[in-house]
Amino acid sequence: MSIREHLTELERRHASLEKEISGSVHHPSMDELEVANLKRQKLKLKDEISRLRVSG
Structure with a gap:
């Protein structure tokens, strides 16, 4: 799977x-x-999305 x-x-x-x-x-x-818990999951996803955008 690509970035x-x-x-x-x-x-x-x-x-x-x-x-x-x-x-x-x-x-x-x-x-x-x-x-x-849902909000926490959403925040984790947002952080990962931001990290990938910066590194990608």
Whole structure:
């Protein structure tokens, strides 16, 4: 997998997490701990995307 393909996949996963987090605001059954975990995952993806953009 090329760096560009990897970056595209990371961006897709980041967007997916963003949608899931946004949807959880309107979904009362979502646990705050789960939302925090999703936000943490999203931040990790953002950091990796930034790192790849700088090095790529």
